[in-house]
Amino acid sequence: MDEESIAAKEDAPAMKAVVMAGGEGTRLRPMTSSMPKPLLPVANRPIMEHVLRLLKRHGLTDTVVTVQFLASLVKNYFGDGEDLGMNLTYANEEIPLGTAGSVKNAEDALRDDSFLVISGDALTDFDLSELIAFHREKGALVTVCLTRVPNPLEFGITIVDDEGRVERFLEKPTWGQVFSDTVNTGIYVMEPEVFDYVAAGTSVDWSSDVFPQLLKEGKPVYGYVAEGYWEDVGTHESYGKAQADVLEGKVEVELDGFEISPGVWVAEGAEVDPEAILRGPLYIGDYAKVEAGVELREHTVLGSNVVVKRGAFLHKAVVHDNVYIGPQTNLRGCVVGKNTDVMRAARIDDGAVIGDECLIGEESIIATGVRVYPFKTIEAGAFVNTSVIWESRGQEHLFGTRGVSGILNVEITPELAVRLAGAYATTLKKGATVTIARDHSRGARALKRAMISALQTSAIDVRDLENVPMPVARQHTARGSAGGIFLRTTPGVSDSLDILFFDERGADLSQAGQRKLDRVYARQEFRRAFPGEIGDLTFPSSVFDSYAGNLLRTIDTSGVREAGLKVVVDTAHGSAGLVLPSILGRLGVEALSVNSGLDEARPTEDAEERRAGLARLGALVASSRAAFGVRFDTVGERVSFVDELGRVIDDDRALLVLLDLVAAERRSGQVALPVTTTRIAEQVAAYHGTQVRWTSTSLDDLAKAAAAEGTIFGGDGRGGYVVPEFSGGLLDGAAAFVRLVGLVARTQLTLSQIDARIPQAHMGRRDIATPWAAKGMVMRSVVEAAGNRRLDTTDGVRVVEADGRWTLVLPDPAEAVTHLWAEGPDDEATQGLLDEWAAVVDGAGR
Numbered sequence: 001m002d003e004e005s006i007a008a009k010e011d012a013p014a015m016k017a018v019v020m021a022g023g024e025g026t027r028l029r030p031m032t033s034s035m036p037k038p039l040l041p042v043a044n045r046p047i048m049e050h051v052l053r054l055l056k057r058h059g060l061t062d063t064v065v066t067v068q069f070l071a072s073l074v075k076n077y078f079g080d081g082e083d084l085g086m087n088l089t090y091a092n093e094e095i096p097l098g099t100a101g102s103v104k105n106a107e108d109a110l111r112d113d114s115f116l117v118i119s120g121d122a123l124t125d126f127d128l129s130e131l132i133a134f135h136r137e138k139g140a141l142v143t144v145c146l147t148r149v150p151n152p153l154e155f156g157i158t159i160v161d162d163e164g165r166v167e168r169f170l171e172k173p174t175w176g177q178v179f180s181d182t183v184n185t186g187i188y189v190m191e192p193e194v195f196d197y198v199a200a201g202t203s204v205d206w207s208s209d210v211f212p213q214l215l216k217e218g219k220p221v222y223g224y225v226a227e228g229y230w231e232d233v234g235t236h237e238s239y240g241k242a243q244a245d246v247l248e249g250k251v252e253v254e255l256d257g258f259e260i261s262p263g264v265w266v267a268e269g270a271e272v273d274p275e276a277i278l279r280g281p282l283y284i285g286d287y288a289k290v291e292a293g294v295e296l297r298e299h300t301v302l303g304s305n306v307v308v309k310r311g312a313f314l315h316k317a318v319v320h321d322n323v324y325i326g327p328q329t330n331l332r333g334c335v336v337g338k339n340t341d342v343m344r345a346a347r348i349d350d351g352a353v354i355g356d357e358c359l360i361g362e363e364s365i366i367a368t369g370v371r372v373y374p375f376k377t378i379e380a381g382a383f384v385n386t387s388v389i390w391e392s393r394g395q396e397h398l399f400g401t402r403g404v405s406g407i408l409n410v411e412i413t414p415e416l417a418v419r420l421a422g423a424y425a426t427t428l429k430k431g432a433t434v435t436i437a438r439d440h441s442r443g444a445r446a447l448k449r450a451m452i453s454a455l456q457t458s459a460i461d462v463r464d465l466e467n468v469p470m471p472v473a474r475q476h477t478a479r480g481s482a483g484g485i486f487l488r489t490t491p492g493v494s495d496s497l498d499i500l501f502f503d504e505r506g507a508d509l510s511q512a513g514q515r516k517l518d519r520v521y522a523r524q525e526f527r528r529a530f531p532g533e534i535g536d537l538t539f540p541s542s543v544f545d546s547y548a549g550n551l552l553r554t555i556d557t558s559g560v561r562e563a564g565l566k567v568v569v570d571t572a573h574g575s576a577g578l579v580l581p582s583i584l585g586r587l588g589v590e591a592l593s594v595n596s597g598l599d600e601a602r603p604t605e606d607a608e609e610r611r612a613g614l615a616r617l618g619a620l621v622a623s624s625r626a627a628f629g630v631r632f633d634t635v636g637e638r639v640s641f642v643d644e645l646g647r648v649i650d651d652d653r654a655l656l657v658l659l660d661l662v663a664a665e666r667r668s669g670q671v672a673l674p675v676t677t678t679r680i681a682e683q684v685a686a687y688h689g690t691q692v693r694w695t696s697t698s699l700d701d702l703a704k705a706a707a708a709e710g711t712i713f714g715g716d717g718r719g720g721y722v723v724p725e726f727s728g729g730l731l732d733g734a735a736a737f738v739r740l741v742g743l744v745a746r747t748q749l750t751l752s753q754i755d756a757r758i759p760q761a762h763m764g765r766r767d768i769a770t771p772w773a774a775k776g777m778v779m780r781s782v783v784e785a786a787g788n789r790r791l792d793t794t795d796g797v798r799v800v801e802a803d804g805r806w807t808l809v810l811p812d813p814a815e816a817v818t819h820l821w822a823e824g825p826d827d828e829a830t831q832g833l834l835d836e837w838a839a840v841v842d843g844a845g846r
Contacts, residue, residue, distance in 0.1 A: 015132060016110060017060040018103050020186075021048055021120035022068030022093055027235050030355035030373040031337060034771070034816050036070040038120035039077060040239065041320060043246045043255055044267065044285040044303050046077065047233055048120040050253050052084055058128040060116060061086045064109050066102040068093040070816075072769045072842065095607055098203040099186070100210050107195050117188040123242045124230040125252035126187065131224050135189040138164065140222040142194055142214060145187035147230045158184050160223040169211055182223070185230050203608050228252075236335070236353060243318050244299040247281035256286065267304075285321070303338065317348075326362070334366075337374065387411070398521060399514045402699070403500035405490055408443045412497045414450045420517075421451035422526035424485070424501060425458030427516050430533060432482035435502075437465035437473035439635050440575055441603030443497050444487035451485060451499075452537060459529035461536045465543055467598070469575045469636025471732035472547045474506030476540065483509070488635050489603035507703055507730060548582035554726040555738050561588035563745035566626040568592045568642075569737075570617045572610075573599035574634030576733060583734060589741060592624060604634055614640055614648045622646030627744060628751050632733045638719035639733035641740075643751035652677070655715040656684055656758050657751060658736070661743040662713040663688035672705035672714035672722065672729075675794045675808060676821050678761035696795035697810065703729030763823045764830040768841045770818040775811045778818055781844035782809045782837070799837070805829060807837045 025037030032040070038048035055063060063086055067074050071092050081088030091106035103110075103117055114135070116128065126145065135143035144166060146158055159168040159182070169184070184207060197210050204210065214221050229251035231242050245251050247263065257267035263280030266272060270284045275292035282296050285304040290296065293310040300314045303321035308314070310327050317331040320338040325331070329342050333350035336342060340354055343362040351369040354360065358372055361380035366372065371387040378384055398404050404420060406412040428434070434455055438444035448464075455462050463481065465473055470486055477484030484502035501509040501517065509517070520526070529535070569584065569591050571577035577596035584591045594617070605613065614631055621629035621642050629642035641649045641657075649657060656678070659671055663685050670691045673681055677694075685692050690712065695701040699716065706714030706722040707729030714722030714729065721736035722729055744751070770778055782797050792798035796810030796819075808821040818841050822833035 015060060015114055015116060015189075017055050017063045017116045017118060018106060018110065019048065019051060019055075019063055019065045019118055019120045020099065020102055021074050022066050022071070022096065022102055023121065024069040025121065025234070028233075028239065030353055030371050031236075031239070031335060034070075034356050034374050035338075036067075036074055037233075038074060040121070040233070041301075041303060042123060042233070042239075042242050043253070043265075043283050043301055044321075045253075045256065047123060047242075048074070048078070049084070050123055051118060051120055052078070052081070052086060052088075053254055054125065054128065055116075055118070056084060056086055058132075060128065063087070064089050064091055064106045065120070066091045066093065066106055068096055068102070070769045076842075096203060097201075098205045098209075100198045100204040100206045101200075101202060104195055104198040104200055104204065107192075107200075111192050111195075114189060114191055117186075117190060119186045119232075121234070122186065122230065122232050123246075123251060123253070124185070124187070124228065126185075126226040126228045126230060128187075131187070131226060132189055134164070134224045135222070138220065138222045140189070140220045141191050142211070142219075143189040143222045143224050144211075145185045145189075146182045146223045146225045147185050147228075148225070149183050158182055158223050160225075164222045164224065166211075166215065166221045166223045169207055169215070182225060185226070186232075187226075236351070239335070240299075240316065240318065240333070243301050244316070247283060247299055247301070249281075255283065257283070263298075309344075316350075320356075343380070398518050399509075402508065403498045405496060405498045407495055408497045412447070412499065414447060417447040417450045417499070418454045419521060419524065419526070420499060421454035421485070422458055423517055423521040423524075424483070425455050425460045426520050426525065426527040427513070428460060428482050430459040430527075430529070431461065431535075433461045433463060433480060435463045435465060435473065435477040435481040435484040437468045437470075437476075437484070437486050439470075439488040439603055440467050440598045440600055441489045441497075442600055444489065444603070447497065447499075448485075448487050451487075456535040456537060457529055458527050459533040459535055462538070464537060464539050466539070467575055467578070468543060469579055469734070470500075471636055471727065471730065471734060472543060472579060474502060474730050474732075475547055475550070475727070476506075476543060477502045478504070478506040486635075491604055491633065492606045494602075494604055494606075505728065507728075508700055510700070544579045544582045547579060548586065551583060551726060551735060551738060552586055555723060555735060555742065557587060557738065557742045557745075559745040560741055563748070564590070565741060565745055566590040566592070566624065567741065568594065568617060568621050568624060568626045568629035570594045570613065570629065570631040571596050571636075572605060572613060572632055572634055573597060573602055574632060574636065576632035576634075576636035579636065579734060583738065587738065587741060592620065592626065594620065602634075610640075614642065618642045618646035618648055620646075628740075630737050630740075632737075633719070636733045637731050639721065639736050640719050641751065643755065645752055647752070649751065649755065651719045652717045652761070652763070653755065653758075654719075655717050655721075656681060656761075657754050658715065658721060658740060658743075659713060660684050660688070660754055660758055661740070661747065663690040665743060665746070666690065666712045669710050669712035670708075672702055672708075672711055674702060674716055675792070675796075675798060676810075677717050678763050678823055679804070679806070680759050680761045684758060694792075694794050698795075699731070705729070761823065762825065762827050762830045763821065764827070764834050765822075766820045766834045766838055768818045768820065768838055769816060770811065770841065771816055774844065775818070778841050778844040779809070779811065781840055785837075785840045805833060807833045809837060809841060 021038040025032035039046045198204050233242050257265045264278050265283045267286035269287040272290045273292040276290045277295040279297045282300040284302045288302045288306040290308045291310045294308050295313045297315040299316040301318045305322045308325040312325050312329045314331045316333040318335045322339045324341045326344040328345040330347040334348040334352040336354045337356035339357045342360045345363045346360045348366040349368040352366045354372045355374035357375050359377045364378045364382045367385040376388050438448045473486050486500045490496035490498050573595050617629045631640045641654045667689045670693045672693050674697045675694050682692050695705045711724050720731040723735040726735045786799045790800040798808040800806045805824045810819045822830050824830040
């Protein structure tokens, strides 16, 4: 930086910065499976630390960090910024809010003056002082920092006029739309007035939402073309490139350690044997140990405390902290996650990525491009040429919390589907019947066909229901099938797929059944049928009419026709719309149906889309003066409600409303609820002479309790309801809807009146990132901290205070997370409980 620039920087008034560090970095998995993207090391220092040091060099020491995914890991690493000579504060997003929404979430800290926005996961050495000076000179509302790239397809193109004023934005163009190589780097200088264009609490993006509106209104939006280095570290390829560019000196960043020879950097405490061969540029982290006979070649980066044994060869390998590299190993162009052991003579080829805390056995080979997700063991001598992903969240088996899940055509492939179906068939007798069904997504349809072929060639007869709601598939499975399979888009994740297996009752396959299927799959000992044993394929008819008829015969609908109810039914473009006409026509209500057509492009909804859909439903209910509104999920398993005033009833509150109605009518029996439910439920049940049977959060446990004799109702607090007289212990959205219609008709009370007579609950929830290795220590610490307080171990540990306040600490079975629930007499007391026990969990998990 020249003297004039330095002087300008020193004369300029202090400005706050915002570092966006909330992204999940899904394209960088498995590196980001257990680590937030901003903490990924580049030259043994987190990307975000490089960003913060750049800000400090330009006087931007007062910084707000926006966090969301694994937020506590970012906070724990950087703290208040004192170690960097900065003042860091944090703005936490409960849900992803987009690039603009996340900054809006920090508005209170940014209202006083101009501020700079920068990504926490892009590597750059731009002159931010020049950018700020340009912004002030132009009197801009927003200045977009631009740079020129050879391939602009993955970035937003920006056109500016001769004065630097932005004329046009185009997000991620095709080559036919490329009209410039000047792209948006995601670095901005802004005035606080820009917040007037960003809605609070919702997902909003700068480039696609805010900036076009500013241009439309003629606001002063300028583009500054920066000189220097910039790399968006969003893919495995760009991650490797960033490491190489730092080592080559193409970007101005600070490296810890000493340059002992040209391009060879060694950090404090590292031990390098004189007989090791070092061909730079390369980097050896602090307290690493490199033995004699090791050869390290260009673009290799060793993290802290890495041990490289005699005879190992590493070329363009990026090795994170605390890794053991055994003798005679060969690592080329790969990434190895922290706390991993690579044993003797193992080979990891170009483009392979090994997640955290893996064990790569002796003489095993990880082929080019393979992804090994965290916490895996690769057996000695294994040749791995496909990604090892099933337990990508730390599971020990194929099955997650509900079936086998993963990214379509990455983790869940046609090959996997065929092998899974073959393994499932092998667990059944020859000639058995399996019912199979799917949601309306193309991915589920394609993979269902693959699974049908595998089942038939394994001597299994198949009933193909095609696209039906999941409760319909469960009901049909229970009619003479040995089991069932249902394929659906993962709720809220449009690019992922779930494969669920049912037993002969239509319930989720038991833990024992899952383990059996797991063993057969692992051994790949699949049964094959002789030509005369190939299974039949049939397509049952009248599936919907049969289901609807059985539903209406079983559930009490007396009084419905006389009540003259009007309801609004929203099937969210999902398969519930296929069966609802058969039900509504015979139920005796006036129904307004919306979003009933199937939409293959929308096989699921994220949380924001669902909230928007419920808001629209509420407006329809209020304007049409309906008794209530109901909105199904896309597979008809879960349901949400809107009262007659158009107000959305939260799922946990709706559970209490239905409980109150059912208990008031039955006056005896028990209800099955998970331990995460408010204890107001006990008051409601007891008032009407019923009891609560508490279960774990497992749907399997809830189903068993709900199916037990004497159970009159069940629910999970997340829109899932059990109507035992019809569905046994299984969730069924249509059954819950029909039961509610009957109850409302007979009580002649509105949902708002029922809601009003139930006491208000004061519950809170918090998630704490917890390394897998620390989960046992966390739970032990919780028990010790509880002292003499009463403990409930139905699921996790629930600590009950003498006055009835309680906190539940529950480790997640599939994520590196510990969940906390708390309930107190008021919101302040509840937050106090969460703060107290979050400190215990956080302290034990470090």
